Amino acid sequence: MIEKVREKVKEILEKDNSGHGMDHIERVLHLSLRFAEKENADKNLTALIALLHDVDDYKLFGKENAANLTNAKKIMNECNVDENTQKSVCAALHKIGFSKRLGGDKPESLEGKIVSDADMCDAIGANGLLRAHKYSTKHGAKFFDKNIFPIESVNAKSYTTQPTSTSVCHVFEKLLKLKNLMLTTESGKNEAESRHNIIVEFLRHLFDEENAPEWQNYLDNYLKNL
Ligand code: ADP
Ligand code: NI
DSSP, rough: HHHHHHHHHHHTTTTSSSSSHHHHHHHHHHHHHHHHHHTTHHHHHHHHHHHTTTTHHHHHHHHHHHHHHHHHHHHHHTTOOOOOHHHHHHHHTTSSSHHHHHHTOOOOOHHHHHHHHHHHTTSSHHHHHHHHHHHHTTOOOOOOTTTOOOSSSSOOOHHHOOOOOOOOHHHTTEEEEEGGOOSTHHHHHHHHHHHHHHHHHHHHHHHHHOHHHHHHHHHHHHHHHH
């Protein structure tokens, strides 16, 4: 059944080039299953939530589909997922995502927490940096501009409405905050910590190479207040 779901998700997300493509889903699935093993979670439920977590993303499919979970429900019906499981999956899907977190929402089940952590982990570390680079390239924004500093306090509204700035601003406005948003005790926190450190190390090298000591200071202050 999981294989069938995966094929259908692939059909929907194959053409995506906004950072929610099948490569992202496969990484989130893999990491989620690793967390599920450590946390003794239900692997079948974890896999379903991971595979379906972006098929109704509001940025790709609009607010209405996001609110109704149109694609997720359609796929689960086509794959004969039982009603109870569908309910658990939908409850988690309604609560996964950075902008929802900024608004105070978070998943309640262990499996929902695991996928939320894995999704956020994929926005940091090596792949997080590659995704941020891809995003700025696609939107015609620069990866780094010495003269453009991050917005200090990002909330749910400004995150979803602000125009695209540089990737480095995005790193400060979102990515460096993610390690503090982990929901599962051991696995998510440990993984996020090491991925966070990769980004910090990368920024230090970048600011050094760009001869931008003011940004080095900005980073130090930012980390102190994190
Ligand atoms: P999510 O899947 O967590 O909802 P988004 O849809 O906001 O993430 O973004 C998809 C990917 O693009 C993520 O890896 C994110 O870090 C990256 N991204 C989003 N906005 C920007 C930006 N302004 N600059 C660079 N990267 C961005
Ligand atoms: Ni995602």
